[in-house]
Amino acid sequence: MYLSAGRAADTTAGVRRTRPSPARGKGARRAVGGNVIALGAVSLVTDVAAEMVTAVLPLYLVVGLGMSPLAFGALDGLYQGATVLSRLVGGHLADRAQRRKLVAGTGYALSACCKLALLAATTPWAVGAVLAADRTGKGLRTAPRDALISLSCPPEEQGRAFGVHRAMDTAGALLGPLAAFAVLWAARDGYDAVFVVSFCAAAFGVLLLVLFVRDASTRSPAAANRKRRGPGSLRTLARTPGLPRLCLIAALLGVVTVSDSFLYLLLQRRLDLPTAYFPLLPVGAAAGFLLLAVPLGRLADRIGRRAVFLAGHGALLIAYGLLLASWAGGPAVAGCVLVLLGVFYAATDGVLMAAAGPLLPPHLKASGLGLLQTAGALARFVGSLLFGAAWMYLGPEGALTVAATGLAVAMAVAVVLHRGSHP
Secondary structure, three states: OOOOOOOOOHHHHOOOOOOOOHHHOOOOOOOOOHHHHHHHHHHHHHHHHHHHHHHHHHHHHHHHOOOOHHHHHHHHHHHHHOHHHHHHHHHHHHHHHOOHHHHHHHHHHHHHHHHHHHHHOOOHHHHHHHHHHHHHHHHHHHHHHHHHHHHOOOHHHHHHHHHHHHHHHHHHHHHHHHHHHHHHHHOOOOHHHHHHHHHHHHHHHHHHHHHHOOOOOOOOOHHHHHHHOOOOHHHHHHOOOOHHHHHHHHHHHHOOOOOHHHHHHHHHHHHOOOHHHHHHHHHHHHHHHHHHHHHHHHHHHHHOHHHHHHHHHHHHHHHHHHHHHOOOOOHHHHHHHHHHHHHHHHHHHHHHHHHHHHHOOHHHHHHHHHHHHHHHHHHHHHHHHHHHHHHHHHHHHHHHHHHHHHHHHHHHHHHHHHHHOOO
16 A cells, blocks of 8 residues: 555565565465454454444434434544544553453443443434444554454565455444344334344454454563553654654545545435435445455555555545536446445555554554554544535535545645655
8 A cells, every 4th residue: 555565675665566475485375364364253243233333323313313414524523533542542552561452352342332322322412422432442442453463464464464354344344234224124213223233243242352362472572562662652653664654644535535424325315215225325335345355455465555545545536426426316326336435445444554564563563553543533533524514514515526626636645745755
């Protein structure tokens, strides 16, 4: 995506082609480690739980509880941005204690409990408080989990390992809306039933983590680790070649990325989709993500992560264009938009972590990934607020036009920044 993971020189020279290790032989391919598979299984089950809630949330808040687009933008921004500080905290605690599994498990458990708490939340802002706690749990677990993935595979295979994990994660994202649809179909006003089933799935994910995921050791001398994990750790990250630039570009592109929730609301309005079918909209995006996460991860390992990452944002820009050019279009255009969303996530989500992982020293792996994730989450928080306000004052089509223009400009700036990183 940004920098090649294959050789140390790539961390300062920019994106280059990564070649397989000669010792493995031409065409040889090593199986993805068991720890990556176990973490993928945990994410799969957890994402079923999370996406059950996410799939019904926009309609529940805007239609069921009567929130305005601006208020929903603020709440969606809170949902995206509540992970900002917790990602940093989770990464720091995991590195400091060298207990990545414990910190990740705490985050998973907190999110599971929040699924039950939604049953007691009867106002939009009570729901917002529960969602903030849920996203705090996600923030705590994300950096330690991704650090475990990065530490469980060699640098030249980071893209494939993260692709496998994201594919399994996205299988859960595919099943979650289907499960929500089934519950809503079977139960009249079945939002409470959705929350209960979601909790059961999330609790099962915690159990899988406890039983099957192994922690990873950085194998650094204890004294050196204590010294490096002190107050100078953030300064060390700031001096890591390539990482500050990654954070800047992630933030720049994140602030002009429209939340999926808004895109689904746009599609629902255009198609006049019945309420019961609304949870099916994320299925198209999840299917594209599921099918392409591993191939695009492997492609990023071969040709460089920058090209794949920018191509993913290009797919998102095309999706915006289809929505704008075919405002009165039918299901075919909506299907293309959803598939392009899947391409976008497959080309950016795991690829970003694969690009950053080899840049970071093992004892700061979780902290560095947490810092990068925080930059993106904060940008998405700001972007949701701005898009919600634009919807209120410019209308949905006007707001999407502004977002598309901003994304095109941000992509051009990202290309310039990357060229500036080359020697």
